Amino acid sequence: MNEPPCWKFLPEGNNYVDNSLFEVLFPVRNDSLCESCLYKNSPPVYLCVDLSGKILSINLIGALSLGYRPEDLLRKSVSQLFATSEKPLLSEAFTRLSHQTIGNKNHYWYFQLECPGWDRAWVKINARTSASKDHKPVILMVFEKITACKHTKYAMKESEQDFVFLGAGVDDIPAMLWMSSSDGCYSLFNKQLLTFIGYDTWTCERQSPEKIMYHRKPSDLDWLKLIHPDDKNLYLDRFEKAFGTKEQFQIEYRCKRADGEYRWLLDRGSPRFEKNGNFLGYIGSCVDITESNLAKTALEKSKQALQIELEDKIALNHLRNEFLGKISHELRAPLSNMKMAIQMLGIVLEQRGKSLPTQSEARYEFPPKADIYLQILNNECEREISLIDNFLDLQRLDSNPRGWVLESISVPQWLPQVVRVFQSRRCNSCKHDLQLDIASDIPLITCDPFSLERIIIELLTNACKFSPSGEKIIMSVQAKSQNIQFQITNTGVEIPEAELARIFDNFYQIPSNDPCKQGGTGLGLALVKKITESLGGNITVKSDSNYTCFTVQLPAE
Structure with missing residues (x-):
């Protein structure tokens, strides 16, 4: 049987190395052809390198996925697959591993690659030492691509670091802070929020009082039990829409405090993004606005009362103006008639004093104080007219x-x-x-x-x-x-x-x-x-x- 194509890239006389690699990767063997086919066609990257880092063997699918042909990598340093910033760490890892007992245990490393196929990809490396036929130590490595997982982990780490970056003073901020991941799960709550909802009664999984990690969606019953029944649908609708649009949002709803009282919260959330634009989730704050809402309600009631009072005053002014219009006529009309009569009487007295009396008039003589009485009558009429004019003018000034x-x-x-x-x-x-x-x-x-x-x-x-x-x-x-x-x-x-x-x-x-x-x-x-x-x-x-x-x-x- 011809040797499988994969093995022709191995140096002659290293069959022991081949077997060692198979023992690590495929501990249960049926026959060498099966082992060779599995090694050749498995998706992960399988590598065998010496302690200096030179590649002794690599599987075909692994080499192709990295963007190379197997023959391009043989006898080349494995460090060329890694990002420049990772090479010092890789060297340290090799040094530590070379001092380990051969075949003692598996070691797990996390590095970033820089190669045509997996540019800037993160990999998890399962490595262990083995021995060649001449008992020289070699390193067997399996690469598993974990870029997506790494991004998630970095996002979580960034969230934690962002939260820690706020410093110890985060618990002194008079607001309740929270953070969520991109899937809508809460990732962090600060002390104020935990105290508000009653930390001891909260059933979500926790790590420590200082740094709580939650992986619960707001639709979970535990959280919804805190929301007022009349506000649940509004809360869920706004929350879910926000994660769809990835835009800022705010919600006002009633939430049950630790003492059982429902309090109004203003919940604001702002989206977080990576530098490359990937959505990381939200960071938000909750502020207890119960007192503010009560003040607004009282102010609204006061405005309504003032509006009613104003409308009553307008109606009263309208009635007063109507009354003044009527009373002005009713008071002035008789006084005008009196004034006219007094003036006519004065004219008559003046004419009688100048003319000779007739036979019928000779019988009547005006009293000697008639002129004085007439003057008093005229003065009092003028006084009443002035009083009415001034009074009505004062009332008009009050209304307009x-x-x-x-x-x-x-x-x-x-x-x-x-x-x-x-x-x-x-x-x-x-x-x-x-x-x-x-x-x-x-x-x-x-x-x-x-x-x-x-x-x-x-x-x-x-x-x-x-x-x-x-x-x-x-x-x-x-x-x-x-x-x-x-x-x-x-x-x-x-x-x-x-x-x-x-x-x-x-x-x-x-x-x-x-x-x-x-x-x-x-x-x-x-x-x-x-x-x-x-x-x-x-x-x-x-x-x-x-x-x-x-x-x-x-x-x-």
Whole structure:
């Protein structure tokens, strides 16, 4: 029988080596042909080398899988099959093995190859020493490709190293951390997460409290028991989709804490990849957001309550505006009729006083105090009209404080006209020395002219009402920074210091402070303050010996 082709590459006289290799690889033999065929066609790489590393024999399939022909490797150093970085380690392994007793035991090495067929492939090497026919030691080696397994192992090692890289402080991070492998299995939990779920009650296999390795999928019943029944489907759906898309994800769900209470967790995961793009799994964190959710719920309820309150206020304002519209007509209409009747009565009295009485009229004589009564009637009617106007204006300001029509006003031109209008209206009641002092550098002011006129008229009226006849009333205007300052000073009267704090209150009148006995509504200054503040300004009052000064400041723009 011809010698099998595989053996023609062996050096002559080394049949003992051949038999030694067969004894290692195929301890049960039927015949040499069977042994030769198995050796030749087996997928693993079988090698026989001397202690210097020269290849004495290699099987055909093994050589071809490495990218060589058998004859290309014979008498060549086995180190040429290995990556450059592995050669020093390989040399050390050979040295250690050469000092072992021949055939004592098998040794297992893990190296990376660098050859045409298995470039950068990882192999597990089963090696043992044997003896040639002349009793020289040789090394028998079997290569098993484990690249895929090595990648997985490296990924796991990388995960552990990444976790360890965080340092001892990882357990001080106020978050629960986890890590998973690419198949969706959890690989690492930190101490915070273990404490949260109750480490002692967790049934997953563990290594040590400091470094826990889990190989459990989230669909396992042990984990799902911790998830609130209403959140399980959402959790599983998001988790499985994330591993399909390999993108960042986050889930909010309720998880049972060690004490049995369900807590809301915000679970975020980020994918991990190797440099070559291989997906390694996820690293993630869980944060207890129960208190935050409770605060959000309370805030939402508060917002809803505020919204309801706002809607109620809007409805109330609408009703109030309707009421004011109706009451304005109902109150003003009879007063307007009264005012008209009083004016007509005055005209009649005036005409009767100038004309000769007829025969029928001679029988009736007007009372001597008729004119006084008519004046009282007219004053009280005016007072009621002013009271109603001020009251309704205050209510409108409360419901719509910004209902202005803004214009650019030149104070030096506008103010003298307003003062003349005031003087024409109060020609009989205001017998004072009214002086106007306007600075020359007053800029334009953007304001509602009707509202500003209302402020000026009301303050001038107040000054006239509470100052004795003949006293001075000084109206001055000057620019102050970005504001325009209006001051109305009247002499001959002062306000007690105790009353200054209440002078702008609704319906408040200073006791015994009406020397002219003209009366008032108690709403004028309150209305002035309300209008001033709605225009973005402020009003103050100062009173000292024999004088009182009201100061209004309004923004120029």
